[in-house]
Amino acid sequence: LDQAPTYFAVGTSRAVLSNRVSYFFNWHGASVTIDTACSSSLVAVHQAVRALRAGDSKMAVACGSNLILGPEMYIIESKLKMHSPDGLSRMWDADANGYARGDGVAAVVLKTLSQALRDGDRIEAVIRETGVNQDGATPGLTMPSASAQRALIHSVYKKAGLDPENPSHWPQYIEAHATS
Known part of the structure; x- marks a missing residue:
């Protein structure tokens, strides 16, 4: 010291x-x-x-x-089966099987x-609008809730005065985190 x-x-x-x-x-x-x-x-x-x-x-x-400065988190998350076995994050995809670190x-x-x-x-x-939520109780602590995510997206659209069903109101760009 x-x-x-x-x-x-x-x-x-x-x-x-x-x-x-x-x-x-x-x-x-x-x-x-x-x-x-x-x-x-x-x-x-x-x-x-x-x-x-x-x-x-x-x-x-x-x-x-996010800096991966050591193997500890990778090992812990691997034991929890959080990582995609093929190393790809596939947000909103039926074939999603985990996430990739970087x-x-x-x-x-x-x-x-x-x-x-x-x-x-x-x-x-x-930025027309933003929103934040917590998914509540899901089958796993880190597992997202499709219904909670959907509700958040609809809430943000409503606050922005947009209709999520109207293609002309769809964003040119959307940013979300990897477990979405």
């Missing part, structure tokens, strides 16, 4: 991850680390959109990362549309 880095105690804490980014960039305002497993980055986007709409921030950065880091900068237009920003996409 004599050779432990200065910031080891806070540098390895999940609670402080977002605060280190805020510290580095000298950002002020809410700085929150969200851990909801594979949906964490999408829940971060959901919370950022809520904060922007509430007027709590003019800009939000939602980040997500490393990844991503970040999105979010503003209200009016703020982005005022600032002359390049706009990549407009």
